[in-house]
Amino acid sequence: MPHSILTLITFLPAGGAALLLFWPRTGASAIRNIAMGVSLLTLLLSLPLFPAFDTSNPGMQFEQSAAWIPSLGIRYHVGIDGISLFLVLLTTVLTPVAILSSWKSIQTKVREYHLFMLLLETGMIGVFVALDFFLFYVFWEVMLVPMYFLIGVWGGQRRIYAAVKFFLYTMVGSVLMLLAIIALYLLNGATTFDFPAILESLHQGNLILSPGQQHWLFLAFFFAFAIKVPLFPLHTWLPDAHVEAPTAGSVVLAGVLLKMGTYGIVRFCLPLFPEATREFTPFISLLAVVGIIYGALVAMVQTDIKKLVAYSSVSHLGFVVLGIFALNEQGLHGAMYQMLNHGISTGALFLLVGMLYDRRHTRLIDEFGGLADPLPVFSAIFMIVALSSIGLPMLNGFVGEFLILLGAFDADRTYAVIAASGVILSAVYMLWVYQRVVFGQVTNPRNRRLLDLDFREKLVLLPLVVLIFWMGIYSESFLRKMDGSVSQVLQHFRSSAVVMKH
Secondary structure, eight states: OOOHHHHHHHHHHHHHHHHHSSOOTTHHHHHHHHHHHHHHHHHHHHHTTTHHHTTTTSEEEEEEEEEEGGGGTTEEEEEEEEHHHHHHHHHHHHHHHOOOOOOOTSSSHHHHHHHHHHHHHHHHHHHBBOOOOHHHHHHHHHHHHHHHHHHHSSOOTHHHHHEEEEEEHHHHHHHHHHHHHHHHHHHTTOOOHHHHHHHHHHHTTTSSHHHHHHHHHHHHHHHHHHHHOOOOTOOEEEEEEEHHSHHEEEEIIIIIIHOOOOHHHHIIHHHHHHHHHHHHHHHHHHHHHHHHHHHHHHHHTTTOOOOHHHHHHHHHHHHHHHHHHTTHHHHHHHHHHHHHHHHHHHHHHHHHHHHHHHHHHHOBBBGOOOOTTTHHHHHHHHEEEEEEEETTSHHHHHHHHHHHHHOOOOOHHHHHHHHHHHHHHHHHHHHHHHHHHHOOOOOOOOGGGGOOHHHHHHHHHHHHHHHHHHHHHHHHHHHHHHHHHHHHHHHHHHHHHHHHHH
């Protein structure tokens, strides 16, 4: 594969955005085709990463490194391992799906909308491939801007409030993370921002962080990532952002953006600050369990389908955090797998809600009922996705939740038992909303005249449904690629802890 494949995949969407910047506003059809073409080309370039990835190599692959700002030790350093590989692929899969889903629903400022979607893709991929802290921070901030505009311009009635809230919450975390990055740079002798180099300094004992330094650096990084997850009680921006965002914005937000928080915890917090991680694990695990139960209970009382799905994300991401802080291979494997599962299943749920909204212009559960008759294909796909979100065996959600609970049970049985009740609660609210919307009597005569999914909508949902079954039945094809990198993260975590004790 080309040496610069990751650079090409990362910046191709930005190139498409630059092209759209100079494209006439009047050519809406051409604009959609360009954006779709660029996102599909990015997907096609990224797919060979999967078979080409060497499972016997737990380290970084497809690396590219070059001096960027030598006077400050800043490098352009990108690469992927078994953890970031699937998050890059998740991004490149969901972006064309999101663009295709908004083919008819976005009719105003079409050029700007697609420009921001492509810029967002570059920011998201960049976060997952960056191996230099400065570069990581640049992509982290780049991603924030297009999402702000997607919510604020093409969102619902309270879009400005939701966009500002999203921006402010994320910015607070970003500032803390920037301070921690600068502190880490200075503690390492102000020589480099390169993450592998700093990690190597820790292992060799050239960089020694005192317990107090670890404590504060961990908190600064973790707070930034916990806001993005979002972990209870830092979750309050999420329901507003999801409900007000356009359908494609909700898909990308749930599918990819939330994973940046959990990815950051695994990539940076565990290997760099092992003692602080151990110290805060009981407290963070408690917050994760509270988030699982709280998110599920609040989802159960929602009257808006989109808000119900939004609160389900708080619950599902609580599982991911619990798996990470089990600090064992089963938990971490489950957490990584559940990140992918959530992106696919919840992304599909938001797409289905958006398709329903396009037909009825309401998301209130009471407005629906009896949709199985006029919308049989929609109802069948909704059932598959709902069951995958619950964690039915043979579907993707089961594998991730099973591994997380296995790891959590090994780490702390009390938390595992309480978290397991969250699985039951998720079945309660998902089956309840499905029964209210799809079965029963047609409560509104307008529902009888609704048209079932057209070819474009089936095409949008097809890849996600295929992935739901593939990941549920043949999970080994994914877990095998992750195995070496997950083991190495835990090895770094344990060896760093030993070095620091000495």
